[in-house]
Every structure is written in C-alpha cells, then in structure tokens.
Amino acid sequence: MRVKILRQNNPYSKPYWQAFKYDGDMNVSVAAVLEYLNYNDDVKDENGHHADVISWECSCLQAMCGGCAMVINGKPGLACDTFLRDLKGDELVLEPLRKFPVISDLVVDRGIIQENLKKANAYIGEYEHDDKYSQDLEYQIGRCLKCGLCLEACPNYVKGVNFYGALFANDSYFINARRKSDKESVKKNYDEHFAKGCSKSLACEKVCPVNIPTLASMARMNRL
Numbered sequence: 303m304r305v306k307i308l309r310q311n312n313p314y315s316k317p318y319w320q321a322f323k324y325d326g327d328m329n330v331s332v333a334a335v336l337e338y339l340n341y342n343d344d345v346k347d348e349n350g351h352h353a354d355v356i357s358w359e360c361s362c363l364q365a366m367c368g369g370c371a372m373v374i375n376g377k378p379g380l381a382c383d384t385f386l387r388d389l390k391g392d393e394l395v396l397e398p399l400r401k402f403p404v405i406s407d408l409v410v411d412r413g414i415i416q417e418n419l420k421k422a423n424a425y426i427g428e429y430e431h432d433d434k435y436s437q438d439l440e441y442q443i444g445r446c447l448k449c450g451l452c453l454e455a456c457p458n459y460v461k462g463v464n465f466y467g468a469l470f471a472n473d474s475y476f477i478n479a480r481r482k483s484d485k486e487s488v489k490k491n492y493d494e495h496f497a498k499g500c501s502k503s504l505a506c507e508k509v510c511p512v513n514i515p516t517l518a519s520m521a522r523m524n525r526l
C-alpha cells in the first residue's frame with residue numbers, strides 16, 4: 303500500500319506531500335501503519351531515501367482519548383479506529399485536521415475547543431440530580447472525546463465565526479441538566495454559540511467516533 307502524507311515541519315513552514323511504502327498486514331489500524339513507518343526512527347520514503355520521523359498524536363490507541371484525529375482518505379477519523387481492510391483503493395492518504403492550526407505533520411493545536419468552552423462558562427459547578435432529564439443521554443454525552451472531528455466535518459464551523467459546534471451543543475445539554483444554578487446563561491450561550499449558526503447538516507453525528515446523538519441534545523436544548 304502507498305501511504306501519502308501531507309507533511310509540515312513546523313507551524314510556519316510550507317506543507318508538502320511525501321509517500322511511503324507499507325507492505326504489512328491489512329488487518330491493522332492506520333495508527334499501526336504510522337508506528338510501522340516510524341519504527342526504529344529510521345524512516346525511509348517510498349524511494350528508500352531518509353525521511354524525518356512522522357509526527358502524529360496518540361495516547362490510548364483504543365478510541366478513547368481523541369488524540370489521533372486526522373483526515374484519512376479525505377474523511378475525518380481516528381487513526382487508531384480506522385482499519386486498512388475497510389478503506390477503498392490501494393492508497394492511504396493522511397492529512398492533519400484542516401480546521402485547526404498545524405503544529406507539525408499530523409499534529410494540530412485544538413486548544414480553541416477548551417478556550418471556547420471556557421469563554422461560554424461550560425462547566426457544571428455545583429451539581430444537582432434532576433430526574434426529569436435523561437441520564438441515558440447524559441451518559442452518552444459524557445463519552446465525548448473532545449477530538450474535534452465534529453468540528454472538522456461541520457460546514458458551519460469556520461474561522462472567525464462565533465459558532466462552537468456539536469461538542470458545545472452536547473455539553474450545553476449536559477451542563478443544563480446538571481448545574482444547580484444559573485441555567486439561564488447556559489441557554490443564552492447555547493443560543494449565541496450554537497443555535498444561531500447550526501444549519502442541521504448533521505455531519506457531526508455521522509463522523510463522531512463514539513456515536514454521540516447530537517440531534518437529541520439539540521432537540522432538547524432548542525425546546526428549552
């Protein structure tokens with residue numbers, strides 16, 4: 303398999319394509335291919351020439367941390383949860399997430415996710431238990447990895463727009479259900495940073511690696 307990677311040495315340098323050869327097992331994840339290519343730090347491109355170690359991020363290798371989010375054959379996905387056998391064609395094309403600044407190769411800076419949550423005071427604070435909310439939905443939302451794949455896929459999440467995306471809609475539902483006081487500000491921020499910008503493409507739901515039902519959170523928050 304030919305592995306083509308969009309590389310970038312640092313945040314300020316120009317991106318360039320570099321291709322590698324992978325001739326191992328097809329029953330492995332994209333993360334395993336990257337580990338294979340970087341093995342021994344003696345990286346060779348497809349022509350056998352020396353190449354720099356490929357930068358990419360991972361922690362859990364089991365679809366639980368969101369670190370390895372990238373664009374895989376044109377679609378946003380987790381490298382550790384995308385398997386070669388499920389890809390079409392004999393080329394694997396890897397690019398960094400496009401909606402975030404590149405730090406190096408496939409590593410991007412997703413700090414904006416936390417910054418936006420802080421700006422919108424998206425924290426629970428004093429906690430309350432309220433049976434009128436669905437604990438089942440809250441549990442599902444609680445699994446959010448903050449991987450940013452929903453932002454990558456969303457047509458409305460673009461630079462300079464005050465729209466915080468699906469993960470924020472989900473957090474808003476969760477926080478409104480659990481926060482003891484000042485629920486009004488949760489609704490106000492949801493309106494300002496989500497409801498006004500969402501066109502319901504639902505690309506977020508399709509791409510979410512842990513299947514968080516954003517439509518359900520949106521429906522409940524919109525009703526409130």
Ligand code: SF4
Binds near residue numbers: 368452453
């Ligand atoms: S909602 Fe899904 S896609 Fe979006 S950050 Fe959370 S886990 Fe990732």
Ligand code: FES
Binds near residue numbers: 360361364366
């Ligand atoms: S390494 Fe944690 S989700 Fe892929």
